[in-house]
Amino acid sequence: MHPQKINGDFKGKNILSLDQFTPKDLSILFKITPKMKRIAKAAKPSKILEGTITTLLFYEPSSRTFGSFSAAVKQLGGQTVEIQNPQAFSSMAKGETFEDTIRVFEAYSDAIVIRHPTQGSAQKASEVTRFTPIISAGDGVGEHPTQALLDLFTIYEKWGRLDGLVGVLAGDLLNGRTIHSLIRGLLLFPKNTLYLLSPRQLRLSRVDFLSFSKRKIKLIEIESEKDMPKNAHFWYWTRVQKERFASLGEYEKVKNRFVVTKELLRKHGNKNMILMHPLPRVGEISTEVDSDERSVYLRSQIRNGMYIRMALLSLVLGKI
Amino acid sequence: MHPQKINGDFKGKNILSLDQFTPKDLSILFKITPKMKRIAKAAKPSKILEGTITTLLFYEPSSRTFGSFSAAVKQLGGQTVEIQNPQAFSSMAKGETFEDTIRVFEAYSDAIVIRHPTQGSAQKASEVTRFTPIISAGDGVGEHPTQALLDLFTIYEKWGRLDGLVGVLAGDLLNGRTIHSLIRGLLLFPKNTLYLLSPRQLRLSRVDFLSFSKRKIKLIEIESEKDMPKNAHFWYWTRVQKERFASLGEYEKVKNRFVVTKELLRKHGNKNMILMHPLPRVGEISTEVDSDERSVYLRSQIRNGMYIRMALLSLVLGKI
Amino acid sequence: MHPQKINGDFKGKNILSLDQFTPKDLSILFKITPKMKRIAKAAKPSKILEGTITTLLFYEPSSRTFGSFSAAVKQLGGQTVEIQNPQAFSSMAKGETFEDTIRVFEAYSDAIVIRHPTQGSAQKASEVTRFTPIISAGDGVGEHPTQALLDLFTIYEKWGRLDGLVGVLAGDLLNGRTIHSLIRGLLLFPKNTLYLLSPRQLRLSRVDFLSFSKRKIKLIEIESEKDMPKNAHFWYWTRVQKERFASLGEYEKVKNRFVVTKELLRKHGNKNMILMHPLPRVGEISTEVDSDERSVYLRSQIRNGMYIRMALLSLVLGKI
Numbered sequence: 017m018h019p020q021k022i023n024g025d026f027k028g029k030n031i032l033s034l035d036q037f038t039p040k041d042l043s044i045l046f047k048i049t050p051k052m053k054r055i056a057k058a059a060k061p062s063k064i065l066e067g068t069i070t071t072l073l074f075y076e077p078s079s080r081t082f083g084s085f086s087a088a089v090k091q092l093g094g095q096t097v098e099i100q101n102p103q104a105f106s107s108m109a110k111g112e113t114f115e116d117t118i119r120v121f122e123a124y125s126d127a128i129v130i131r132h133p134t135q136g137s138a139q140k141a142s143e144v145t146r147f148t149p150i151i152s153a154g155d156g157v158g159e160h161p162t163q164a165l166l167d168l169f170t171i172y173e174k175w176g177r178l179d180g181l182v183g184v185l186a187g188d189l190l191n192g193r194t195i196h197s198l199i200r201g202l203l204l205f206p207k208n209t210l211y212l213l214s215p216r217q218l219r220l221s222r223v224d225f226l227s228f229s230k231r232k233i234k235l236i237e238i239e240s241e242k243d244m245p246k247n248a249h250f251w252y253w254t255r256v257q258k259e260r261f262a263s264l265g266e267y268e269k270v271k272n273r274f275v276v277t278k279e280l281l282r283k284h285g286n287k288n289m290i291l292m293h294p295l296p297r298v299g300e301i302s303t304e305v306d307s308d309e310r311s312v313y314l315r316s317q318i319r320n321g322m323y324i325r326m327a328l329l330s331l332v333l334g335k336i
Numbered sequence: 337m338h339p340q341k342i343n344g345d346f347k348g349k350n351i352l353s354l355d356q357f358t359p360k361d362l363s364i365l366f367k368i369t370p371k372m373k374r375i376a377k378a379a380k381p382s383k384i385l386e387g388t389i390t391t392l393l394f395y396e397p398s399s400r401t402f403g404s405f406s407a408a409v410k411q412l413g414g415q416t417v418e419i420q421n422p423q424a425f426s427s428m429a430k431g432e433t434f435e436d437t438i439r440v441f442e443a444y445s446d447a448i449v450i451r452h453p454t455q456g457s458a459q460k461a462s463e464v465t466r467f468t469p470i471i472s473a474g475d476g477v478g479e480h481p482t483q484a485l486l487d488l489f490t491i492y493e494k495w496g497r498l499d500g501l502v503g504v505l506a507g508d509l510l511n512g513r514t515i516h517s518l519i520r521g522l523l524l525f526p527k528n529t530l531y532l533l534s535p536r537q538l539r540l541s542r543v544d545f546l547s548f549s550k551r552k553i554k555l556i557e558i559e560s561e562k563d564m565p566k567n568a569h570f571w572y573w574t575r576v577q578k579e580r581f582a583s584l585g586e587y588e589k590v591k592n593r594f595v596v597t598k599e600l601l602r603k604h605g606n607k608n609m610i611l612m613h614p615l616p617r618v619g620e621i622s623t624e625v626d627s628d629e630r631s632v633y634l635r636s637q638i639r640n641g642m643y644i645r646m647a648l649l650s651l652v653l654g655k656i
Numbered sequence: 657m658h659p660q661k662i663n664g665d666f667k668g669k670n671i672l673s674l675d676q677f678t679p680k681d682l683s684i685l686f687k688i689t690p691k692m693k694r695i696a697k698a699a700k701p702s703k704i705l706e707g708t709i710t711t712l713l714f715y716e717p718s719s720r721t722f723g724s725f726s727a728a729v730k731q732l733g734g735q736t737v738e739i740q741n742p743q744a745f746s747s748m749a750k751g752e753t754f755e756d757t758i759r760v761f762e763a764y765s766d767a768i769v770i771r772h773p774t775q776g777s778a779q780k781a782s783e784v785t786r787f788t789p790i791i792s793a794g795d796g797v798g799e800h801p802t803q804a805l806l807d808l809f810t811i812y813e814k815w816g817r818l819d820g821l822v823g824v825l826a827g828d829l830l831n832g833r834t835i836h837s838l839i840r841g842l843l844l845f846p847k848n849t850l851y852l853l854s855p856r857q858l859r860l861s862r863v864d865f866l867s868f869s870k871r872k873i874k875l876i877e878i879e880s881e882k883d884m885p886k887n888a889h890f891w892y893w894t895r896v897q898k899e900r901f902a903s904l905g906e907y908e909k910v911k912n913r914f915v916v917t918k919e920l921l922r923k924h925g926n927k928n929m930i931l932m933h934p935l936p937r938v939g940e941i942s943t944e945v946d947s948d949e950r951s952v953y954l955r956s957q958i959r960n961g962m963y964i965r966m967a968l969l970s971l972v973l974g975k976i
Contacts, residue, residue: 061707067381069407080760083737087709087764090735095410097403098418098738110575112616115623116634120400120615123638124407255750295760296752303755314756318763387701389727415730417723418738430895432936435943436954440720440935443958444727 019139026331030142031151034164034197039178039204045165045327046172048336052326053319056091064335065094071125073118074100074153075132080295081153081162084318085129088325092335097124115144122148127333129153149332157193162328163294164197166321170312171250173320174290179205182247186213186274187254187300189220194294195254199228199235209234211245215270218256241274244284251276251285252292253301253313276301281308292317339459346651350462351471354484354517359498359524365485365647366492368656372646373639376411384655385414391445393438394420394473395452400615401473401482404638405449408645412655417444435464442468447653449473469652477513482648483614484517486641490632491570493640494610499525502567506533506594507574507620509540514614515574519548519555529554531565535590538576561594564604571596571605572612573621573633596621601628612637659779666971670782671791674804674837679818679844685805685967686812688976692966693959696731704975705734711765713758714740714793715772720935721793721802724958725769728965732975737764755784762788767973769793789972797833802968803934804837806961810952811890813960814930819845822887826853826914827894827940829860834934835894839868839875849874851885855910858896881914884924891916891925892932893941893953916941921948932957 019032022041029036037045055062070089074082082100089096099121118141121128128145130138131153138152138159154160172178181202189195189212202208212220212235219237220228229235238244253276261267276291285291293301293313305311330336339352342361349356357365375382390409394402402420409416419441438461441448448465450458451473458472458479474480492498501522509515509532522528532540532555539557540548549555558564573596581587596611605611613621613633625631650656659672662681669676677685695702710729714722722740729736739761758781761768768785770778771793778792778799794800812818821842829835829852842848852860852875859877860868869875878884893916901907916931925931933941933953945951970976 059707067379069410071403071407079739079757083711083739083761083764086737087711090709090737097406097410099399099403110616111578111618116616117399119634120638121403123635124403124642258751296750296756298751314759315763318760322764387699389730391723391727417726417730419719419723430897430936431938436936437719439954440958441723443955444723444962 019142026328027334028147028149029332030138030149031161031328031332032138032142033152033159034161034200037165037201037204042165042168042172042178042201042204045324045331046169048327048331049169049320049323050173052091052323052330056319056323056326061093062091063093064330065089065092065333068094068126068333068335069097069124070094070127070129070329071097071121072100072153073121073128073130075130075137078131078154081131084321085153085325088322088329091322092326092330094329097121114140118144122146127151127329130155132156151328151332154193157191159197160193161197162321162325163194164201165328166317166324167194167198167252167292167294168201169324170290170292170317170320173316174312175249177205178202178208180207181249182209182211182245184211184213184244184248184251185254186251188218188256188260189214190218191257191260192254195220195252196224198252199233203228203231203233206232209236209245211243211248212237213239213241213244213274215239215273217266217270241280241284246284246286248286248289250290250292253297254294255296255298255300272299274300276305278302278304278308281305281310285310339462346648347654348467348469349652350458350469351481351648351652352458352462353472353479354481354520356481357521357524362485362488362492362498362521362524365644365651366489368647368651369489369640369643370493372411372643372650376639376643376646381413382411383413384650385409385412385653388414388446388653388655389417389444390414390447390449390649391417391441392420392473393441393448393450395450395457398451398474401451404641405473405645408642408649411642412646412650414649417441434460438464442466447471447649450475452476471648471652474513477511479517480513481517482641482645483514484521485648486637486644487514487518487572487612487614488521489644490610490612490637490640493636494632495569497525498522498528500527501569502529502531502565504531504533504564504568504571505574506571508538508576508580509534509574510538511577511580512574515540515572516544518572519553523548523551523553526552529556529565531563531568532557533559533561533564533594535559535593537586537590561600561604566604566606568606568609570610570612573617574614575616575618575620592619594620596625598622598624598628601625601630605630659782666968667974668787668789669972670778670789671801671968671972672778672782673792673799674801674840677841677844682805682808682812682818682841682844685964685971686809688967688971689809689960689963690813692731692963692970696959696963696966701733702731703733704970705729705732705973708734708766708973708975709737709764710734710767710769710969711737711761712740712793713761713768713770715770715777718771718794721771724961725793725965728962728969731962732966732970734969737761754780758784762786767791767969770795772796791968791972794833797831799837800833801837802961802965803834804841805968806957806964807834807838807892807932807934808841809964810930810932810957810960813956814952815889817845818842818848820847821889822849822851822885824851824853824884824888824891825894826891828858828896828900829854830858831897831900832894835860835892836864838892839873843868843871843873846872849876849885851883851888852877853879853881853884853914855879855913857906857910881920881924886924886926888926888929890930890932893937894934895936895938895940912939914940916945918942918944918948921945921950925950
């Protein structure tokens with residue numbers, strides 16, 4: 017079952033997948049997000065979500081996403097019910113179904129943000145609720161739509177558009193959930209070119225590659241930094257995830273295959289590009305480039321996560 | 337030591353047992369509860385508990401009760417201090433007594449909601465505090481007064497009274513804490529008749545049966561669905577708790593002895609009755625009856641838990 | 657690197673050590689703290705921290721300190737983002753550095769309160785943030801500045817001054833973090849005399865003793881209660897920490913060497929003194945003296961912890 021398209025009307029919609037968004041939906045969201053930035057920075061408290069309760073139902077720990085959603089609700093004067101300790105799901109231990117748990121929390125909540133280790137859980141939750149929108153905060157190898165939205169917004173904020181861009185995607189392109197979402201988002205806009213830099217074992221799967229490149233995007237696979245374009249608008253670096261490898265030796269061989277250093281930026285970067293990373297990073301971006309103005313991963317990219325969630329919650333709860 | 341009677345004045349009282357309530361107390365509480373429902377559904381935020389702090393001290397996980405109390409406080413503009421991870425009780429690990437812990441949290445709180453695995457803990461906490469009311473959220477096999485209150489309110493909301501009712505109580509009547517509380521609540525009112533449906537091993541204990549039936553309630557033990565009355569006002573179904581059985585074989589034999597199905601409702605139910613369950617359910621109510629209008633366990637019964645807690649907190653904190 | 661002196665201006669400062677405070681800084685803080693007491697007791701909600709978010713980043717459990725900070729923020733109308741379950745630091749498990757985690761939470765927060773098992777962590781956090789003040793809630797055997805401040809305030813509140821006082825410090829003077837901080841605080845003021853009562857194995861280290869007594873404080877080591885002064889302004893009792901001993905036998909020998917009883921208070925105390933303890937206590941103060949008016953450890957000392965944290969947060973966030 018495909019989640020419902022947004023089609024310009026966010027109110028009451030579940031947010032499960034980037035596929036629900038048209039370019040127009042993104043444009044609505046991206047027009048509101050800078051307002052959220054101003055609200056978060058203002059001394060005066062916001063009352064946009066006053067009187068609403070958003071339940072954060074985290075079946076697995078994720079301190080960053082949890083903190084970002086918790087702060088987003090509170091920045092807007094809303095309240096949260098926070099269930100973030102998996103052991104707290106005592107009723108689950110007693111054999112309660114996932115569906116019943118969701119229905120119970122629906123009774124307390126104006127919206128439910130759900131994080132779950134199993135792909136499809138957010139969708140499943142949305143099929144159970146009757147009045148309460150579900151917002152996915154990532155489910156296993158499935159989608160993590162708010163991460164994708166903040167990535168797209170970060171590029172949009174810098175360049176004022178999402179078409180006609182050149183990007184470099186690096187790292188684990190085979191398993192990287194954020195990479196797949198980002199490509200899917202950019203597919204919505206014409207004339208984008210993406211350079212895919214990865215070790216051979218971690219290349220985008222052939223199925224994905226073909227399905228993506230059939231559409232109006234240009235994908236170029238490269239295996240060495242020296243093939244990177246000089247005119248990139250953004251680099252999007254990712255972590256090689258240890259947990260994806262059967263053998264540790266195999267992991268060790270590729271984990272630091274591509275590392276962003278001052279040297280790499282000097283040789284292959286350009287003055288205006290931005291350097292992004294979905295975090296956590298382990299060693300694939302050297303800390304020596306943290307203070308570089310082009311590095312946005314520990315600055316605007318993080319903060320944009322909170323702003324985009326503020327905007328999304330306001331829209332879905334029909335408060336803006 | 338018996339907890340203090342409420343006698344029409346909730347302010348500052350500990351809420352530890354249904355025995356504290358007279359019919360008049362229930363009537364006060366049940367008059368306020370629908371107002372809480374309107375507040376929860378209103379777009380305008382409530383300020384009834386503004387400026388108050390309620391500490392949720394959960395020594396064992398209970399996601400449903402925790403969420404319900406957390407939401408109740410926040411629906412009314414109050415704030416919570418939430419200690420729900422038993423490992424967080426570091427001072428306990430260092431040998432601090434329960435009494436000292438309670439006194440510490442008393443200093444931060446206008447009210448303390450306590451959940452504890454050991455019977456009598458809520459009472460013990462209430463003997464230690466000097467100004468801060470304790471509200472029990474269940475302690476072991478002891479009482480869970482807010483569950484009992486929400487069950488009674490759910491029946492009252494449907495029928496407008498708590499006397500002259502016919503009910504069916506099914507499942508584990510021997511160990512079911514909610515069953516005992518419900519019977520105790522209905523004992524306060526005249527002319528009620530309860531049919532007790534359970535496997536022989538899980539019948540109400542003789543001691544309880546005799547003590548209950550000596551008072552103005554009629555208890556009728558039955559062992560088969562075909563002996564159920566046609567004119568019941570409510571069915572109250574419960575889970576057979578695996579943890580009560582020494583042998584798994586014994587459990588397997590009785591766990592699904594009585595299951596509510598469409599068929600059962602058609603054959604033995606009536607048009608106006610309601611079907612209740614304290615949750616979690618495991619298999620004793622088939623999901624096929626979830627959408628039946630008479631099924632209130634995943635709808636008003638859950639929501640009433642939040643409303644009754646809102647009403648109780650408002651009264652105990654003297655804000656209404 | 658030494659943390660920045662406060663020098664009369666709290667706004668935006670990290671709070672890492674008592675060494676940042678001059679007597680004038682303490683006087684500013686102690687003038688505001690009683691106002692916080694009035695706010696906490698008032699029925700009218702405060703809006704001092706309205707619109708601000710304080711993240712409580714607890715890398716180890718500490719229910720008392722966590723609850724105190726959480727309540728302090730909420731008493732002032734502020735909001736918290738609460739990360740108190742170490743398992744929730746999923747990104748850490750994936751190999752994220754402490755520095756990156758701090759930067760992430762900086763993006764969501766107006767202030768960060770950090771508790772950490774490793775000495776120096778709060779300082780390390782403060783070197784990473786750019787705009788967000790760090791407030792230490794204790795890091796390992798390092799400092800726990802808000803505990804020291806509440807202890808000093810409790811003495812100040814009773815006596816109206818922090819000079820010319822006679823005190824008894826008892827228990828584990830070798831390892832007791834709160835003892836060291838209290839002595840350091842009293843060193844800022846002239847003419848104080850401290851009697852140090854401890855088993856020989858747990859005496860203040862020679863290095864500390866000499867460094868302290870070189871300054872304008874008089875330290876007198878005693879080994880028996882009968883050498884205690886009759887004119888003490890306060891007794892500060894502490895727990896002998898089991899975890900400090902290699903052998904359990906060694907611990908058992910000294911753990912209850914000095915216990916405050918009614919008898920001890922009658923024989924060696926005086927009418928006006930106060931009896932303090934940083935909690936948790938295990939057996940070193942008999943519960944029979946809890947109701948004695950001089951016992952402040954479960955009363956004003958606890959509450960002062962919340963008030964001093966309210967004052968500190970208001971000052972650091974520039975809201976007062």
